[in-house]
Amino acid sequence: MRRIALVTLVVDDYDEAIRFYTEALGFRLVEDTPRPDGSRWVVVEPGTEGQATDGLGTGLVLGRAKDEAQRARVGDQTGGRVGFFLHTEDFAGDxxxxxxxxxxxxxxxxxxxxxxxxxxxxxxxxxxxxxxxxTTA
Structure with a gap:
């Protein structure tokens, strides 16, 4: 079996991105590990803390922009198109x-x-x- 496991999303700041994805979107923080170069390996995925997952979903790697070229892409990684699709079973509630x-x-x-x-x-x-x-509506 093959699948896309992680997608990188370039962000300005790790902590503000973690807050947004966990608090506003209800994602779960999977990992936040410091790296020797001062960066962090930060992964979030749909779901909430303590919620079991099957490990088969796609998560986001929140990568802090390292230079001007990357900073220029923050917020425009797909050229203004919808680039991410968050499926739900409770549209009205979410x-x-x-x-x-x-x-x-x-x-x-x-x-x-x-x-x-x-x-x-x-x-x-x-x-x-x-x-x-x-199909789930």
């Missing part, structure tokens, strides 16, 4: 919780043939879909 946490939504929720969806931005401006596929 939407309400994320709004209350201050997440910026770029539109009103839509109900499409493929499911319920709304576009939001992370703290750096990367675009995400919150999506409840029709």
């Amino acid at each position: 939407y309400a919780r994320m709004r209350a946490a201050g997440v910026t939504f770029l539109e009103e929720p839509r109900h499409e043939p493929y499911g319920s969806v709304v576009v939001f931005q992370d703290l750096y401006g990367n675009r995400w879909d919150l999506l409840q596929p029709a």
Whole structure:
């Protein structure tokens, strides 16, 4: 079996990114390990602290920008397109919780043939879909 396990997301600051992904989006901090060069290996994934996972999901490596070229990509890693898709089984509940946490939504929720969806931005401006596929709607 092969799968994509981790995707790197370039961020300005480890701690503010951890707070956003864990508090506003409800992700779980999987690992935060200092490295000899002063950087950190930080991994978050959907879910909450203490929630068991099957280990087969995709996590995000939060990588602090190391130079000007990387800093220029923070918030624009996909050229302004939706680049990340957060699936949920509780669209209304997650939407309400994320709004209350201050997440910026770029539109009103839509109900499409493929499911319920709304576009939001992370703290750096990367675009995400919150999506409840029709098969679980």
